[in-house]
Amino acid sequence: MKHKGFAGPSDTATLPSPSELADEVVRVAYENGHRITEVVVYGSYADGTQTRRSDADVVAVSPHFEEEHPIYRSFYLTGFWNTDEYPELDLVALRPAEFAEYASRTDHVVATAVDSGVTFSYDETEYPDRPLGEPPTNHAVP
Secondary structure, eight states, rough: OOOOTTOOOOOOOOOHHHHHHHHHHHHHHHHOOOOOOEEEETTTHTTTTTOOOEEEEEEETTTTOOOOOOHHHHHHHHHTOOOTSOOEEEEEOOOOOHHHHHHOOSSSHHHHHHHHHHHEOGGHHHSTTOTTOOOOOOEEEE
C-alpha cells in the first residue's frame, strides 16, 4: 500500500499504522547496515490522532549504533526515509543501555514514548537468514 500526498486533507484512511511505521524503520535501517531490535512509535500515530500533516515520532534501539551522539545515528534512517510514502520521521536512535536509562527517567521524552506509545520488538537472531532488505517481522509488545 502506498502512502502518498502527506500535505493533503486530514483523511487518515491511507496513513500507515504504527506496525507499518516500525517495519519501515527496521527495513531502512537494515538496508543501511543497522539491525534494530526495538521500535517505539509514540505521539499521534500511537494514539490514533494522526493526520496527513503529522510527523511520525519514533524511538529506534540497536546495539549496533556506533556513533557516539544519537543525532548522528538518526542519519542512517532519516537520510534514506521515503517521505513520498511515509510521514516525516522524528527519530530518537539509542543503544539498549541508553534506552533503558532514559525510559526510567520520568522527565525524559523516551519515558513518555514508552508509557504512551506502541512498542515493537525484533529478534536479532532472525536477521542472518534473511537477504538484505527483508528484515524480520515485528512482534508487538502488549
